[in-house]
Amino acid sequence: MGIENTKSPPDQTKERLLKTAESLFATKGYYAVSVREITQAAECNLAAVNYHFGNKQNLYLAVFRHCFIPRGKKIHRCFTNAMAPLDSPSTADIIKALAGAFLEGPITEKERFHHSQLISREMAAPTAAFNILMEQAFRPLFNDLLNYLRTALPEIKNEEMMLLNIFSIFSMILHFSFARPLISSITGQNYDKDFKTKLINHITDFALHGLYGRRGFNAPRTQGPE
Amino acid sequence: MGIENTKSPPDQTKERLLKTAESLFATKGYYAVSVREITQAAECNLAAVNYHFGNKQNLYLAVFRHCFIPRGKKIHRCFTNAMAPLDSPSTADIIKALAGAFLEGPITEKERFHHSQLISREMAAPTAAFNILMEQAFRPLFNDLLNYLRTALPEIKNEEMMLLNIFSIFSMILHFSFARPLISSITGQNYDKDFKTKLINHITDFALHGLYGRRGFNAPRTQGPE
């Protein structure tokens, strides 16, 4: 009597569904995943998806709203936190902070994988989630980045050139994040902590100096000098 | 009598199926496309897919073998043709030739779209087509590029650093090719001939000098000097 709801696990199922759905949608894509597969993996009933989210599409959108966006904000915060203590951040500081936030930020490897997969899927074939992603995750970060870079590089007056620069930086970060199968297959490298540090240094160096400029003040020396 | 096969349109249907299938697979992804949709768009019978290719999966693989790979070879040839007349190509020559081959190469805009979509889909979730793509398209081009760069940049002895450089260049080219919706949405630019020339110059400049190095000897001057 009166103990109808113990309140301890209020909507555990809903949470579990979101996590499971994100993992499957990210790995295999929306159409390749069935509601059956999700509910089985989440160890709940087939009808649970419809009960909690209405239908499959809403579950997909909920994944973005409740998993992707918060994680994007975490990454964003990681970036701004790295920038905050710096007085007049150099271009190197900015790029390093950005690459660091994405590649070593405060999320698990699995989450990082989900994040980049979902982004690349939405870029290849935008759905209703694309707008959520753009407005609530990409654009805010993009604007912050733009402001930092404008301060650090006041000589670049051409707005368009600045945008292209930012896209180039993003392209490297995204690519090293989501082309893992390809990169691992060619380099034979695992994405361990060491390799990721190398990547961040490489991205910073490349973005600062390109192929030419004397390299190595940031790059780890993997071979003895000379 | 004796005119059993006029030979004029021998397997028109098969060709049409391949073209249509590539377009749909590239745009929407394998699972999002049904055989019914393909055959309707190709204006042929539902059973044609199974007759000509056995099943849906084989059709997908056939798209790679008969559409993607030949196009990849065209792009590759475009790159090597641009390199051939050069005596001792500089890094700038190499990058410009590569970016040019991908972004302005001898294929239609639609084909370029299909190409980058299929690549990014296979990178996000590799299927049996991934190996075809890697072995018959990516690796050969990658090796040529590696050799050219080794000659142009003999001072980079660290093999791993060289690989990371190549991936960075590819990342930009791919990104500017397949993130069109995002880039157009932010810059407001159409991918017309003019913008693409700008992109190639930007990629070359960025890969050569990064954000810093004095810019503009390659970049078009869209604003008056000063």
Place this chain on the structure above:
DNA sequence: GTCTATAGCAGGATAGAC
């Protein structure tokens, strides 16, 4: 809020006429 059962339909694939 969770479950079973099932409606209703779209999917891939095949058999067999032409």
Place this chain on the structure above:
DNA sequence: GTCTATCCTGCTATAGAC
């Protein structure tokens, strides 16, 4: 080589018991 007709599986979604 092309078509129609059809099988059957697996899908989303819902109704209704608990």
